[in-house]
Amino acid sequence: MTKFIIAIIASVFVVSCGEHSDHSDHGDHHNHSTTNNHVVELVQTVDGWTLEMIPPDADYVVGANEFQFKLIDPDGPVDATEFDVEGWMPAHGHGTAVPTTVETTGEGEYTATVTFNMGGAWEVQVNADGKEFVFNVMVPM
Ligand SMILES: [Cu+2]
Structure with missing residues (x-):
């Protein structure tokens, strides 16, 4: 018998910026890195300084x-x-409480x-001695 193993790799990038779907159920709960796959440059260089951001292991x-x-x-x-x-949070023009x-x-x-303080698209802004880095993160609703 020959077995065929078909691996399907689905890369799904859902960008729902500016849209607020109000799902109250949590049926789509993942333990790992759903949001961290919304990568985003985790290493950035500004004026010769390179900053690496290491996000939490779990979802935001x-x-x-x-x-x-x-x-x-x-x-x-x-x-x-x-x-x-x-x-x-650029869409709403507010920071963290x-x-x-x-x-x-x-x-x-x-x-x-x-x-x-809410789900949606956030920026993590870093200022290191005047050099500014911006990382985009998606916080599940
Ligand atoms: Cu907001």
Whole structure:
């Protein structure tokens, strides 16, 4: 007997920005990285500084989300004097209700807790000594 194994790889990118479908059921709940597949450049370079954003292992949630960041320049890790992280929802023109906390763990590494207060398309904006990075994230409704 010969078995044929057919692998179907479906890449589905659903972009529903600006549209608010109000599903109250949670039948489509995934444990892993549904939203993290909405990638998005997780590594960005601005003026010679490269910032990598490491999102939480699980899906983004309405509530607290922990992000890790690694900042380097051509010489290695950069400990910025100022490392500011903000959540911003462009469609509605608002930030987070709860201020974002940032911890510098040294060696160019930072941890930020961003508390999204609603589902939808958000930006995680990072200002590292005046260099501005923007990462797009999709928080499930
Ligand atoms: Cu909003």
